[in-house]
Amino acid sequence: MEKIRVGLIGCGGRQGAHIDALMKMDDVAIVALAEPVDERREAAAKKTGARAYKTHKELYDNENKGTLDALFISIEPTAHTDTETRAIDMGIPFMVEKPMTLDLEQADMIARRVKETGLITAVGFQDRYLDLMDMIKDELPKHPKGGLVNGAWIGGIPGVWWWQKRSTCGGQLVEQNIHLADGLRYLFGEPLSVYAVSSRGIVKPGVNASPEYDTDDYSVCIYRFKDNVTATLESACYVAGARPNSGLVIKLRDMVIDYRLRNNLIMSTDRSTTDVRRGNDQTYDLDVAFIRAVRTGDPSGIRSPYDDALKTLKMTFAANESMETGKVIHF
Ligand SMILES: NC(=O)c1ccc[n+]([C@@H]2O[C@H](COP(=O)([O-])OP(=O)(O)OC[C@H]3O[C@@H](n4cnc5c(N)ncnc54)[C@H](O)[C@@H]3O)[C@@H](O)[C@H]2O)c1
Known part of the structure; x- marks a missing residue:
């Protein structure tokens, strides 16, 4: 070959x-x-x-x-x-x-x-290729629709120089938590509206960040979706240590699905609990899907082509607009 x-x-x-x-x-x-x-x-x-x-x-x-x-x-x-x-x-x-x-x-x-x-294009939304994401996608239709979702990406400041300036990273939601924003779109469809707030002042530029640090210490978004789904999405980079409590918790009427970021998936009902560890390398599988599409000319295995990824990018920019204006943004 x-x-x-x-x-x-x-x-x-x-x-x-x-x-x-x-x-x-x-x-x-x-x-x-x-x-x-x-x-x-x-x-x-x-x-x-x-x-x-x-x-x-x-x-x-x-x-x-x-x-x-x-x-x-x-x-x-x-x-x-x-x-x-x-x-x-x-x-x-x-x-x-x-x-x-x-x-x-x-x-x-x-x-x-x-x-x-x-x-043929692909965008690096690696989480779409996780076996755990497939399991959530299979599970959701088995339950009554609607409920709360709590998403969070909580941790410290990544090492790359451009991350500390909002003008070069777009903010933590746009640069990093865009993965979970994309997960929300992947699982629940297009958002209807977003309201978001953000805060600075915990991280001190020049003390516990670079002197140029001017991005948000944290932000919280409320995204509304159809079928009575409402998701909060927290982003925080002022917490030392690795990603405590990051992931998505989906609270359905008869099950709680607790997706721990790229690690494991806990599904609980009033009768049983299952806990499954991640079983695949999602970046490898993303790259395989793209290479296969290039070889065959069939893009159907690509889970995030450019035009779809752009909808997620706009979803995060709308939240930034809400943070800046204090207004609810309708899609
Ligand atoms: N999908 C994921 O999970 C994931 C994880 C980390 C980063 N990222 C994204 O990947 C991108 C790169 O992030 P990174 O952490 O590797 O950053 P980085 O700063 O480590 O690497 C970027 C590199 O691009 C080079 N570069 C810039 N302009 C270039 C040009 N015109 N031609 C050739 N090289 C050029 C820079 O010199 C630098 O070495 C960012 O968009 C980031 O958000 C995605």
């Missing part, structure tokens, strides 16, 4: 997980990469044996559909320029990490062009 030839744009932390996943696949070869930071570029080139370029522009100037079958784009949220449109121009399918940009006009334009060209 001919190998799918992959190019990488960005060789930072998250791309490392994609490199590891792709290197486990017999039918994939990483053949080109672009990364401006010398040590990262050199380390990734050494690990993969790929042709190395300093920027995505150099990569696109030297590679084309004859040398690349697919691209993995994993760069800072504000670094998206012509990184996607040049792939679209060349007809090269791409997987891009969430949040795909902080510029919604740019995202709309990319989604439109992807639709016009029919290009």
Whole structure:
């Protein structure tokens, strides 16, 4: 079987997980990469044996559909320029990490062009590929509809420089808790409205964060969905330690489904309790789904193509708007 030839744009932390996943696949070869930071570029080139370029522009100037079958784009949220449109121009399918940009006009334009060209795309909403998420999706229709959902992503400040500034990360909801916002959409459909509040002052810039820190310490959203589903979604980065109590708790009339972020799933009724551990590597399965779609031309295994992911991005931007204006935002 001919190998799918992959190019990488960005060789930072998250791309490392994609490199590891792709290197486990017999039918994939990483053949080109672009990364401006010398040590990262050199380390990734050494690990993969790929042709190395300093920027995505150099990569696109030297590679084309004859040398690349697919691209993995994993760069800072504000670094998206012509990184996607040049792939679209060349007809090269791409997987891009969430949040795909902080510029919604740019995202709309990319989604439109992807639709016009029919290009295969995937966005890095890894949680959609979790076996635990499949179990929740199977379980929900067996119960009366409606009830409360409590979502939370609680922890500390991630290490990357751009995370500490709201202008470069979009806020914790847009950058990080977008995974659980996407989980809500995946499970309950499109939101009807959102109201959100946020707070700062617990984290001290220059004391327990970088001097540039100006993002929210926490925020709370209330998303309403059809069928009497209302979800709270908490994001907090002022808590030291790893993700205590993060996940989704779904309170149905006859069952409580307690999804502990990427770890386990507890389902309780008044008669029984089951507790299942995560059994798959969801990033690997996301990457397999994308590569399979590229090979076969059939995108049906991709759970989050660009246009769908854009709806989740807009869902988080609407919450930011509510935080800023104090108003309920209707979708
Ligand atoms: N799906 C997930 O679970 C998940 C997890 C972590 C991060 N992410 C997302 O992945 C993206 C990258 O995050 P990260 O933590 O790896 O950041 P990072 O800062 O570690 O890496 C980004 C890299 O992109 C490089 N880069 C920037 N512009 C470039 C360009 N034009 N051409 C080539 N390289 C370029 C930077 O030099 C940097 O090394 C972000 O959007 C983040 O939100 C997703």
